[in-house]
Amino acid sequence: MANPDRAQQPVRAHALVDGKLVFMAVPNLAEVKPFYRLDPRSLGPQPERAGDRHVAAQVARTVAPAELPMIGLIVCGSVAVNRHGVRIGKGAGYSDLEVALLVEARRLHPAVTIVTTVHSLQVVPDDLPRSEHDFTVDFIITPDEVIACGRRQQPLGIDWKQVTPEMMRTIPVLSQRPHS
Secondary structure (H helix, E strand, O other): OEOOOHHHHHHHHHHHHOOOOEEEEOHHHOOOOOEEEEOHHHOOOOHHHHHOHHHHHHHOEEEOHHHOOOEEEEEEOOOEEEOOOOEEOOOOOHHHHHHHHHHHOOOEEEEEEEEEEOOHHHEEOOOOOOOOOOOOOOEEEOOOOEEEOOOOOOOOOOOHHHOOHHHHHHOHHHHOOOOO
16 A cells, blocks of 8 residues: 555555555545555566556546555655654545545555655654554665664544545545544
8 A cells, every 4th residue: 555645656656566455545545545556466567656646546446445455554644753653644544544544444454564765864863743543664775775674553534523525525534434
């Protein structure tokens, strides 16, 4: 599983060339079935092209969280991350919500590995803010090193108290989930 950010496009492309089945969130989770299923066996002679989110939108079918296999590896983007695996995304919360959807659908493998790919300058020495529903990463991959972050807490499901009417309107999968 990889998010649709441009920075993770090379990761998605390499995985497809290696014959891996890749799932990518639809940008902004804007579809009822909010994940693209990228199967390199059905993507033609250049499967890596489907690693581009615009190409994926044309060639991949979308799937609901319950249709996913158990996910054992997640690649996410980060604006900044510290060596403890605490990360800051772009601020919209989509990465956390993508993972929360996997938790809700029971599609997250108990031993899942979560990594972020960033430039070395994005690895900061400071403490970063983290809420209860923010996930942390196991590994940070930079052009210069692989940083093991140590133990992390398993990601939580959706915090329904934080789901607004606007989110329900713009993220269709949320309106299909039971909540109280």
